[in-house]
Amino acid sequence: MPSPTVSLQTATAIPPALKRPAGSRWSWSFLIDIAVFLFVMAAIYGVYSVGHTWLGPVPARVEISQSPRALPLYALYSLVRLGLAYVFSLAFALAYGYAAARSKAAEVVLVPLLDILQSIPVLSFLPGVMLAMVALFPNSQLGIELGSIVLIFTGQVWNIAFSFYSSLKSIPRELREAAIIYRFGRWQRFVELDLPYSTIGLVWNSMMSVAGGWFFLMACEMFVLGKRDFRLPGLGSYLQTAASNGDTRAILWGLAAMVAVIVILDQLIWRPVIVWADKFKFEQVETAKSTSHNLLDFLGRASFVIRIFRVVVRPVLDWITVNLAAGAARAAATFSAPKRKSTRRWSLIALAAVILAGIGFAVYHAIGELSDLRRADYFSLLRSAGFTLLRVNGALLIGAIWTVPVGVAIGFNPRLSRIAQPLVQLAASIPATALFPIILLFLIRLPAGFEIAAMLLMLLGTQWYILFNVIAGAMAIPTDLKEAANIFHFSSRDRWRRLILPGIFPYLVTGMVTASGGAWNASIVAEYFHFQGGIISTTGLGSAISSASDAGRFDLLLASTIIMATIVVLINRLLWRRLYRLASTRFKLET
């Protein structure tokens, strides 16, 4: 029998279970240790520098430098903001998803609420969040920083929460039962079942969320609220300032910096994380294709990392599990405790009452605000909504028209796919808002140039979702169906009608749902833009929201936000959900 100590070493799991090569590579791993150490030092300095600015007093007016030399520091500031917002998002999403999945009472409220919150555009949160944060920290930059972070957070959190919730709901029954019968405490269940099972969904949604964060970065780092002008040094404000000044050179520099940061993030964080997440795939058989990643191998080889993991992380996790478990075992001495249940019910009722009171208060005040608006205001808002509806669906239509043939071509042809996939991914990773000023430079001279540019921005922001899904759908069409189409000499019209379109339908719908929500949100940026010293805008709901926020008109902002959220929820319920159901019943490819 092997001794326990031996197995301790072989049982190293997270991160990459790569065993260190034999002694000959000692010097190599020493160098890696040094590299990791330097990286940690650099990170500590970064934290210090960020903290210094944050806690500093509010300067009378922040000047956003347009020098390329400011870009590395600005990139760092933006990254910290995005990173913190993401960490908050993840924590909140885990709590929210957990509550919704575990408590029936909470589920009834939380899931529909999620649906609505998801459809509220980011910028609608802006005035409330900003004023609250500045009021909390009137004497330091912290308030504005936090406000900006909370704004980014509101754009990132909902889909992560939803992903976690639906993962928890889909944990196979026997796994859940195993956790109960083997008396897993809440903590152990969370760490060994809930979290691992949800990891893959969390990773993909995190990537989408962070991409969304880049998209709204410009809006979140620099904005006007009534008479107050908020600016935070960062990549987004750099680009926004450059656009306002019409400084082409600065726009290009900023765009290049942003793309560089995104590509580096992708290579250093997302790729390794995806490879690592592969381990959490819930499958019974190992797939032939094994994934590996250089950085992951690299880190797995750093003895420093392994040692920290073994000496610190594992024992701490173990300690928590064992301690909570012993407590849970004592608590679970009674298999079901009816008394506790009733106290819990009362506390839940109390909580619900408090929340309801809060909602009532908010609704009362909101109605007060809304009653100031005249009928003409509502009429014009509805008219704007109509324009935006046309624009959004136009963008979706154009998106579908070009992505379907291209996606199918890529999906059907492995060689083309190998070349096109990375290119498409790179293109998709560039936030459309950062490209927007450049597009405007060209289009602004044309008649209706801004109109075209607005739709183009929506398109740029959303077409990738459709394209990726169509590619996946085309790849999923079984070869024997394609062969059957060949054998029966389907004309290309029949091939599309009988094979390809039905085959990709579920994927197309999935892509369009995401794209539709994204396009509505993008309308806020697309229809109203600070450019070359002025504001260009076009009639639309997004423009109404942006201008109301600029002017500090809360009543208008509230009304337009409610209208937009209502439209998005209605479209989801009436159109997308039905198509989705159709896709998952009639057009599901089953073997």
Place this chain on the structure above:
Amino acid sequence: MSTPSTAEAPIIEARKLEKFYAQPDGSRIQVIAATDLAVYPGQIIALLGPSGCGKSTLLRMLTGLSPASAGSVYWHGEPVGDGSPNVSIVFQSFALFPWLTVLENVEAPLEARGMASIDRHKRALRIIDAVGLDGFESAYPKELSGGMKQRVGVARALVVEPEVLFMDEPFSALDVLTAETLRGELLELWLEHKIPTRAIFIVTHNIEEAVVLADRVVVLGRNPAHIHADFIVDMPHPRDRKSSSFIELVDTIYRVLTRPDHEHDSAPPKSAVPGKPLQAKTIMLPHTRPGGVAGLLEILMDQGGKADLHKLADELSLEVDALLPTIDTAVLLGMLRLAEGGASITPEGEAFAKADIQGRKAIFRKAALANVPLLCQMQNALKAKSNRTLSDEFFRDLLDEHFSEDETRRQLETAIQWGRYAELFDYDAATGKLTLTEA
């Protein structure tokens, strides 16, 4: 060995244990009828029955996983709610955590009990060794074959030294040879007292598996589940499958399983609601397709119209589970007669087997209308409508007074399958509309 020592007090005792789902209208859907069952120390009990009859639900109620609707489960005389019984379950799907290694999977239950790391390792490694997984401690489940995975499942179950080991169709996801090996290994652990477990409770639909392993075989009947028969297997291990007593017992159990027990078939008493067309006795349709019946009858014809069910299943290498519903269907349609473990084909069945496709449909239609009240009612309801069309929702609403939600769906699916085959009506899945086929 182990003649049931009923003199000893039972470890688990279920008294008047029931499972039902209350319906909004006050009626209930009975899943398990009031059942008494006791597990005595020193026994392997096999719970045998066709799939979907409630075996797994019963197992889950005995372990405390699923609450009973009425009645209670006692562990050493204490209600299950008041203590936490030391049990383990080996699951059909293995239910291993794919992100944990073999060792971590086996250690997880010990971790949950707050055992320190070193002790955990020792105990887990010992049990891993005992089930023959030596050398696989750091492997992930997906690297293992099905048999190895279930060995991990067994090791994880045994590591907490459960007083009763529950197994929910543990070998049915494995191939025949692997399953046989694992059964042998389980028996070895048990007979040689290598594990402190005092009783094993195994749910299965494989009669031979039950007879090979168990000291006692409890046969469940269905709709609702109830104990149909209780056999003591008094044969020494290792049991010889070719021995006459073995074959005889398997045959007997087969006979019991296929014997319709009408006293339980009647649906839960319901006041007939006036104006509703479904008032006749509701028969639960076996979930089969007409094609299977034809195949079965053809084989019977080849064998001279008569066959022993046990041999038939053996020849087709089908388990009870696969064969029983088809037999039930043939019997229901009056094409097959069962007598003492043997089946003989009726004249209708013979005609059906010999007919061509159109002929078969005609015979099936006649037999279905004569024997399946549901299809009759569906036809009548469709005839009563001027446009000869009804939504499937209509029939679903009628059925769900008698069956659970899942069962209603399956019943309707089966009825639609049969009705389509019999060309009684047509069904459009997209709109959910049934349309009468005009003669």
